Amino acid sequence: MRLRGVTKAYRTTRETTSVLRDLDLDLHRGEIACLVGASGSGKSTLISVIAGLLRADAGSVFIGGQDVTELSDSQRAHLRATKIGLVLQSGNLVPFLTAAENVALATRLAGTEATSAHVASLLDQVGLADRADHLPRRLSGGEAQRVALAIALANEPDVLLADEAVGQLDSSTAKVVLRSIERACEERELAVLLVTHSDEIAALGSRKLRLRDGQLETAS
Amino acid sequence: MTLALQHSTVQRRSRGARVLATDLRMEYQTPAGRVDALDGVTIEISPESSTAIVGPSGCGKSTLLGILGGLELPTRGEVRIDDRVISAMPDRPRAQLRRTAFGYVFQEDNLQPFLTVSENVAVQAVLAGVADDPERDRRLLDALEVGSLGHRFPDQLSGGQRQRVAVARALVHGPRVVLADEPTGSLDAESSAKVVDLLLRLHKQEGTTLVIVTHDPAVAALMDATVQLRDGRLAVVQGPRA
Numbered sequence: 001m002r003l004r005g006v007t008k009a010y011r012t013t014r015e016t017t018s019v020l021r022d023l024d025l026d027l028h029r030g031e032i033a034c035l036v037g038a039s040g041s042g043k044s045t046l047i048s049v050i051a052g053l054l055r056a057d058a059g060s061v062f063i064g065g066q067d068v069t070e071l072s073d074s075q076r077a078h079l080r081a082t083k084i085g086l087v088l089q090s091g092n093l094v095p096f097l098t099a100a101e102n103v104a105l106a107t108r109l110a111g112t113e114a115t116s117a118h119v120a121s122l123l124d125q126v127g128l129a130d131r132a133d134h135l136p137r138r139l140s141g142g143e144a145q146r147v148a149l150a151i152a153l154a155n156e157p158d159v160l161l162a163d164e165a166v167g168q169l170d171s172s173t174a175k176v177v178l179r180s181i182e183r184a185c186e187e188r189e190l191a192v193l194l195v196t197h198s199d200e201i202a203a204l205g206s207r208k209l210r211l212r213d214g215q216l217e218t219a220s
Numbered sequence: 221m222t223l224a225l226q227h228s229t230v231q232r233r234s235r236g237a238r239v240l241a242t243d244l245r246m247e248y249q250t251p252a253g254r255v256d257a258l259d260g261v262t263i264e265i266s267p268e269s270s271t272a273i274v275g276p277s278g279c280g281k282s283t284l285l286g287i288l289g290g291l292e293l294p295t296r297g298e299v300r301i302d303d304r305v306i307s308a309m310p311d312r313p314r315a316q317l318r319r320t321a322f323g324y325v326f327q328e329d330n331l332q333p334f335l336t337v338s339e340n341v342a343v344q345a346v347l348a349g350v351a352d353d354p355e356r357d358r359r360l361l362d363a364l365e366v367g368s369l370g371h372r373f374p375d376q377l378s379g380g381q382r383q384r385v386a387v388a389r390a391l392v393h394g395p396r397v398v399l400a401d402e403p404t405g406s407l408d409a410e411s412s413a414k415v416v417d418l419l420l421r422l423h424k425q426e427g428t429t430l431v432i433v434t435h436d437p438a439v440a441a442l443m444d445a446t447v448q449l450r451d452g453r454l455a456v457v458q459g460p461r462a
Contacts, residue, residue, distance in 0.1 A: 053334060053373050073371070077339075086334050095330050096291065096318045097347075098311075109335070109343065133311055135291055 001027040001050070001159050001191050006059035007214075008045055019045045021214030023059070029158070029189040032182065034196055034205035036219060041211045043195045047163045050193070051084055052076035064158045081110040085152030085190075087165040092148035093136040099123060099147045100132040106154040114154065122150040125187075126180045142173035146180055153184055160184070162194045166201065178204060236268040236429030237301045237321065237396040239288055244297035246283050246452075257283040258294070259452040265445070270423055270430040271459075272440035275449035281433045282401050284449065288431060289322050289399040290314050301397065319347045323390030323428070325400040325419070329382040331374040331389070337361065338370035341388050348393035360388045364418050380411025387419050391426065398423060400432040404439065416442065 003025040009018045019042035027033050037043050048054040050061055052068045061068040064083050068076060080086070093102050100119050107114035123132050126146040136144055145165055152160055162181065166174035178201065185192045194205060202208045202219070210219035246258040258280045265271050265288075273281045286292040287299055290306045299307040301321060306314055323344075331340045341357045361367040364384040366377075374382055383403060390398055400419065404412035416439050423430040432443065440446050445459030 048375070051334065053375070077336075080334055088333055090328075092333070093330070094332070095326055096289075096322070096324050098315060101315065105343070105347070108346070137286065137291060 001025070001193075002060075002062040003050070004060045004062075006046075006049060006061060007057045008042070008049055008054065009057055018214055020049065020056070023215055025209075025216055027159070027191040027193060029191050030185060031207065032185050032192040032194060032205040033207040033209055034194045034202035035209050035211060035216075036196060036199065036202050037211035039197075042214060043211055044163055046211065047086075047161050047193070047195060050159075051086055051161055052080055078110075081106075082155050083158050085149075085155075085157040085160040087145065087148045087152050087160070087162045089164040089167045090141075090144070092151060093144055095136050098133050098135055099128060099139065099150075102136075102147060103150050103154055106151040110155040112155075118154075122154055123147070125153070125184065126150045127176075140173070141169050142176055145169065145177045149177065149180055149184065153188070156188070158191060160190045160192045162192065164195055164197065167197065171200075174198075174201065235396070235427045238267045239263075239265040239397060239429060239431070240298075240300040241284075241288060242298045242300075244284070244287060244294045244299070246280070246287065246292070247295045256452050258287070261297075261449070261452070261454050263447055263454065263457065265429060265431060267429055268427045269445060270420065270432070270443040271445045271447060272443040273431065273433045273447045273449065274435065274437070274440050275455065277435075279449040280452040281449055285399050285401050285431060285433050289324060289397070290318050291324075320349065320393065321396045323393070323395035323398040325383070325386050325390045325398070325403040327402040327405040329374070329386040331382060331385060333374050336371055336373055337366065337377070337385050340374070340385060341392050344389045345392050348395075350393045357388075357392060360392055361385070363422060364388050365414075378411070379407050380414060383407060383411070383415050384418060387415065387422070391422055391428070394426070395428060397429045397431065400430070402433055402435065404434070404436065412436070412439075 003023060006020050006023040008020040009016050035043055049056045056069055103119045103122050104114045123129050126149050128143060128146055131139060131143055166177050184190060196202050208219040209216045242262050244258050244261040248255045248257055261284060273284060275281055287294050294307055298305055306317060338357055342352060358367055361370055364387055366381050366384050369377060404415050420442060434440055448456040
């Protein structure tokens, strides 16, 4: 994943707020970069721009050789469904579908029908083989986030974007989810960008970045 | 506000279903011991009617709604949707029924964050095995006054707009029963009133059976009937109103 000169501002009738300013980033396969920054610093905006949910005002976002910013809406939707895995803080699961049905839906949205063996394998990879038939309301917070991770991995993405994916979990549960992300990164050679407000979690990545004044800097 | 629709907004399959719950009991094991969430609840909900389930926090409202909608299995008792005993169904047909016969609206809208508004609605139709029909989806979103937002993503909408999209998703496949669990619990008074108003209009227009859990007496007063729970038991049943 390669970002060059990414710029994004929010405009109202009264003011313009620059969120991302001429931002560059290179993220390689098998690498976990943790992104920290103050509230409102633009972390989620950056994730949305990379995922093509928001259009950048300027700059390029290359994923798998394609510039997301040059794609039409439908092309971006296809790229998002096939090349990008996205895990948010919560609300990723359809509440009236079982864990297995939620995972199968992700592949269906990407234009393929998942075999039950593929779905079972994905849930097994995140340690939830015995939760396949559970509805989200019967899953713990950590289990729900691991199902969300299985969904994010369902279409063999190149990039995994995790926006405060463990932000609502207690420390020990968060570590279980993070271990699943680490394992997926290693086994699938994913490029992972993990947004967190926790320095403890950020220390787990191979790189720690801070978003400040619209630009990325290496954090200690 | 007008809702001038000459025809059914969604692809209507059949009228709303009768829901009959008999002697429902629900027990949970917790570290502190057994909790009786429901204890001997029997209710009958008429086809095409609207019913509010009310009561204090923790009285079993959401548990009851979950059991009526096939999201939970009771420890004891029976739930019938017309002649089908859903509480005794194997997992697979019950899962199928959840996708086809029911529409759900929750306090959290649970929209898929990386799908547009239109896609979120279309997905529900696909899940229910209903033909893809962008024009139908647009009419429904129009009826809910979010027709111009079809290309947007959920995080680009206000809370009230998101919940109206969630209502569209719950109705698009022509469900026989719509179950709403505190659908306005996260909204301000104005947005809340709009969501409830539109939900009720579409319920009447489409002839679904509507069951809504609410803590808001004003919302409950708009329904045909009210079921009040206290400590997992039926305290009061009012209605149906004429």
